[in-house]
Amino acid sequence: MKFNIALLAGDGIGPEVIDQAVKVSDAVAKKFGHEITWKPALTGAAAIDAVGEPYPDETHAVCAASDAVLFGAIGHPKYDNDPSAPVRPEQGLLKMRKKLGLFANVRPTFTFPSLLDKSPLKKERIEGTDLVFLRELTGGIYFGEKGRRDNGETAYDNCVYTREEVQRLAKKGFELAMTRRKKLCCVDKANVLETSRLWRETVQAMEKDYPEVEVSYEFVDAVAMRLVQWPNSYDVLITENLFGDILTDEASVISGSMGLMPSASMGADIALFEPIHGSYPQATGQNIANPMATVLSAAMMFETAFNLPEEGKAIRDAVNKALAEGVVTEDLAEGGKAYGTKEVGDWLAANI
Amino acid sequence: MKFNIALLAGDGIGPEVIDQAVKVSDAVAKKFGHEITWKPALTGAAAIDAVGEPYPDETHAVCAASDAVLFGAIGHPKYDNDPSAPVRPEQGLLKMRKKLGLFANVRPTFTFPSLLDKSPLKKERIEGTDLVFLRELTGGIYFGEKGRRDNGETAYDNCVYTREEVQRLAKKGFELAMTRRKKLCCVDKANVLETSRLWRETVQAMEKDYPEVEVSYEFVDAVAMRLVQWPNSYDVLITENLFGDILTDEASVISGSMGLMPSASMGADIALFEPIHGSYPQATGQNIANPMATVLSAAMMFETAFNLPEEGKAIRDAVNKALAEGVVTEDLAEGGKAYGTKEVGDWLAANI
Ligand SMILES: CC(C)[C@H](C(=O)O)[C@@H](O)C(=O)O
Ligand SMILES: CC(C)[C@H](C(=O)O)[C@@H](O)C(=O)O
Numbered sequence: 001m002k003f004n005i006a007l008l009a010g011d012g013i014g015p016e017v018i019d020q021a022v023k024v025s026d027a028v029a030k031k032f033g034h035e036i037t038w039k040p041a042l043t044g045a046a047a048i049d050a051v052g053e054p055y056p057d058e059t060h061a062v063c064a065a066s067d068a069v070l071f072g073a074i075g076h077p078k079y080d081n082d083p084s085a086p087v088r089p090e091q092g093l094l095k096m097r098k099k100l101g102l103f104a105n106v107r108p109t110f111t112f113p114s115l116l117d118k119s120p121l122k123k124e125r126i127e128g129t130d131l132v133f134l135r136e137l138t139g140g141i142y143f144g145e146k147g148r149r150d151n152g153e154t155a156y157d158n159c160v161y162t163r164e165e166v167q168r169l170a171k172k173g174f175e176l177a178m179t180r181r182k183k184l185c186c187v188d189k190a191n192v193l194e195t196s197r198l199w200r201e202t203v204q205a206m207e208k209d210y211p212e213v214e215v216s217y218e219f220v221d222a223v224a225m226r227l228v229q230w231p232n233s234y235d236v237l238i239t240e241n242l243f244g245d246i247l248t249d250e251a252s253v254i255s256g257s258m259g260l261m262p263s264a265s266m267g268a269d270i271a272l273f274e275p276i277h278g279s280y281p282q283a284t285g286q287n288i289a290n291p292m293a294t295v296l297s298a299a300m301m302f303e304t305a306f307n308l309p310e311e312g313k314a315i316r317d318a319v320n321k322a323l324a325e326g327v328v329t330e331d332l333a334e335g336g337k338a339y340g341t342k343e344v345g346d347w348l349a350a351n352i
Numbered sequence: 353m354k355f356n357i358a359l360l361a362g363d364g365i366g367p368e369v370i371d372q373a374v375k376v377s378d379a380v381a382k383k384f385g386h387e388i389t390w391k392p393a394l395t396g397a398a399a400i401d402a403v404g405e406p407y408p409d410e411t412h413a414v415c416a417a418s419d420a421v422l423f424g425a426i427g428h429p430k431y432d433n434d435p436s437a438p439v440r441p442e443q444g445l446l447k448m449r450k451k452l453g454l455f456a457n458v459r460p461t462f463t464f465p466s467l468l469d470k471s472p473l474k475k476e477r478i479e480g481t482d483l484v485f486l487r488e489l490t491g492g493i494y495f496g497e498k499g500r501r502d503n504g505e506t507a508y509d510n511c512v513y514t515r516e517e518v519q520r521l522a523k524k525g526f527e528l529a530m531t532r533r534k535k536l537c538c539v540d541k542a543n544v545l546e547t548s549r550l551w552r553e554t555v556q557a558m559e560k561d562y563p564e565v566e567v568s569y570e571f572v573d574a575v576a577m578r579l580v581q582w583p584n585s586y587d588v589l590i591t592e593n594l595f596g597d598i599l600t601d602e603a604s605v606i607s608g609s610m611g612l613m614p615s616a617s618m619g620a621d622i623a624l625f626e627p628i629h630g631s632y633p634q635a636t637g638q639n640i641a642n643p644m645a646t647v648l649s650a651a652m653m654f655e656t657a658f659n660l661p662e663e664g665k666a667i668r669d670a671v672n673k674a675l676a677e678g679v680v681t682e683d684l685a686e687g688g689k690a691y692g693t694k695e696v697g698d699w700l701a702a703n704i
Binding site for chain 2: 088090094120121122125141142144146147148150153154155156157158159160161162163164189191192193194195197198220221222224225227228229242243245246247248249250252253254
């Protein structure tokens with residue numbers, strides 16, 4: 001098969017980790033007889049510096065014309081702590097999600113037995129954890145009307161959801177649960193918010209179409225607790241944009257494997273794949289960043305966007321082998337030899 | 353001194369744990385020569401059942417005329433999972449906060465050395481944790497305009513903050529930091545929300561009035577992570593209503609001492625004290641609920657509302673002694689003897 005893949009390296013360590021994912025994907029393509037054409041495009045602070053815009057129209061055109069998007073990370077310290085900066089890298093991210101229609105952010109949290117000790121949680125709490133968040137990504141308070149009144153003394157943000165937006169996200173949640181342990185948790189704040197009541201009633205009405213799925217409804221504050229107490233009690237969780245932002249990040253640190261967690265953002269026509277870690281500006285250009293989350297994001301791309309599970313498995317197997325043999329960057333080296341970003345990428349590509 | 357204290361026992365285990373706090377407070381009053389008049393009033397599901405309203409006007413009148421409010425817990429399963437119930441116990445809570453002007457929720461998370469093993473976190477992560485959240489409690493998305501349009505197909509919730517609301521909360525935060533380790537973290541989502549940008553710019557402008565306080569600004573998703581990774585890196589955290597709801601609950605489970613955590617909600621004229629745990633309907637009437645969080649809330653009341661630190665310390669000392677001697681309810685008994693709710697209360701009162 002032939003694929004065009006938009007390549008958005010972004011800021012900080014983004015370009016370095018993306019390079020490794022390209023190398024590994026090319027090795028997979030070679031082995032399985034596919035042909036990948038990479039289409040690099042600018043995004044984030046890098047794009048602001050170059051053309052004054054974090055998600056330029058040319059970048060959107062490249063993405064929209066591709067079969068999938070592989071994304072590094074964005075964010076640069078020069079834009080932090082300046083609430084009034086006219087353009088910020090994050091705006092590019094939000095614009096990209098909206099314009100590509102990436103309404104479902106898929107965020108798995110799972111454990112690697114060899115990394116359990118890295119978790120801040122006790123082993124017996126985290127063992128066996130294998131959950132997935134589906135976060136709604138193009139609605140809610142992120143995209144509602146916002147602004148100031150009373151001469152800037154009053155600020156407001158509007159959170160809005162339509163039943164249709166909830167349905168399309170929940171549908172993905174039910175379907176995903178059917179391929180897994182058939183448990184779905186709807187996370188909301190229906191005791192306070194009207195949007196949450198819409199979420200809850202919409203999901204309740206869909207239950208009858210998936211009689212095998214066991215559905216629970218939990219308040220966002222309760223989930224924030226239970227994720228730390230009994231993360232392995234969850235299977236699939238669905239939630240709105242802001243709650244998902246907070247809870248997926250909380251979930252990411254419990255496994256001890258944050259540097260390895262991939263993610264996908266899916267729309268009707270296209271999907272984007274990216275590591276969940278940030279742009280780690282401090283590590284930029286030092287060849288120390290862990291490329292495995294980006295490489296595993298490429299695995300998700302083969303599996304989800306191209307429906308090629310074998311290809312994805314080849315990548316996962318190589319990563320597991322690297323972990324078992326200690327071919328890891330310094331964050332996982334535990335006093336043993338630390339490999340460089342590039343060396344880990346080379347090793348993975350050679351072991352496909 | 354003479355005090356009138358409104359006593360809102362509420363639902364579930366509320367009445368049982370409140371009884372113990374009354375007993376202990378009376379012992380303190382006796383020892384230090386104060387006179388407490390308790391003013392019981394209805395709230396929560398108990399009030400709905402009795403008068404159709406979770407925070408009746410008579411209850412408000414009692415609270416408004418008192419020197420402080422001691423509160424148990426509210427919530428009853430018959431009102432759960434019914435997003436369209438016409439009156440819900442939680443509405444009483446929100447109405448009470450608003451009508452009493454309780455704008456600052458003070459939520460400490462600290463550790464008891466003897467309970468460190470109960471934490472889901474590894475000991476080295478949690479040791480030494482001693483942080484306080486100040487959660488804004490009468491503004492934000494909880495109280496903004498909310499509703500439906502398009503025949504119920506679209507729901508909305510409005511989040512609104514004024515500079516003044518941010519200032520009065522932040523002022524309490526700076527002042528509290530000055531009495532502690534002088535570190536203040538402003539938690540927001542200023543990269544996305546306009547209300548968060550108002551929070552951040554308002555706090556930034558106040559920094560010059562507290563030159564000794566070291567202020568940091570962190571995004572809510574980053575704090576959700578760091579609370580699990582390095583909770584002992586925080587001192588005082590200030591945040592808006594909804595973020596505070598999620599993060600204070602997350603913080604409450606990391607210490608291993610959730611059943612012991614007190615809280616205060618402060619207004620300009622009156623303050624309310626309550627355990628952070630809920631109404632645990634399953635445990636109602638079984639004499640097994642741990643009363644220590646409510647008893648420690650009474651300690652906070654003496655210290656904060658009445659400015660009587662000695663009286664507060666007498667209560668804390670009694671609780672520490674009970675923990676050291678194993679006079680605890682079954683949640684803390686660890687295979688040893690479990691005392692009843694009432695027996696723990698009696699023991700604490702006798703040891704004042
Ligand atoms: C950078 C920010 C706008 C973004 C978000 O909140 O969605 C990030 O935290 C994420 O989760 O991808
Ligand atoms: C019951 C609910 C309305 C309430 C809140 O969200 O404020 C509770 O979770 C709390 O934190 O006191």
